Structure formats: structure tokens, C-alpha cells
Amino acid sequence: MAPHYQLPELAAMPVPSLTGRFLAHNRHSRVDRAFFAADLYFGAKRLTMPTLVQAALLAGVNRTYAFWATKASSPARTRRN
Helix, strand or coil: CCCCCCCCCCCCCCCCEEEHHHHHHCCCCHHHHHHHHHHHHHCCCEEECCCHHHHHHHHCCCHHHHHHHHHHCCHHHCCCC
């Protein structure tokens, strides 16, 4: 009989992520994108590195305001690639 493997009780399982660039440029169907949205909503996937437009939409501000806020932000808050 093959050995039975079981994960430890408190195993840290990373949450898969979707990048903002992927969401902005993917060519999936509307149904697939609806499931991406559902995964984000339920926490099955995490949004990482949203685009500036996506961040502005989530924050409820105009994209121009968000753009100028990136120019006025301190170096500690700037995005690193």
C-alpha cells in the first residue's frame, strides 16, 4: 500500500494572484473575466500591482488625479519594478 501524505494542520498556502496588467490586457471571454472577478471577490485570488487606471477606479477618483498623485508622492511610496 502506498504511503498516505497529509498536509500539516497549519500549512501556509499562498493565495494565487492576478496582476493588473494581466486583467487589462487578457483576451479571455467575458465569462472567463466574470469568473476572474468572482475569484477576486471571494478571495480565491489576489489583485497585485493594479494599473494606474484600475487603482483610480477602485479608489473612486479621476485617473488624472491619480496620475498627479503619483508625481507628488514621496520616493518611499513610489512603485518599484
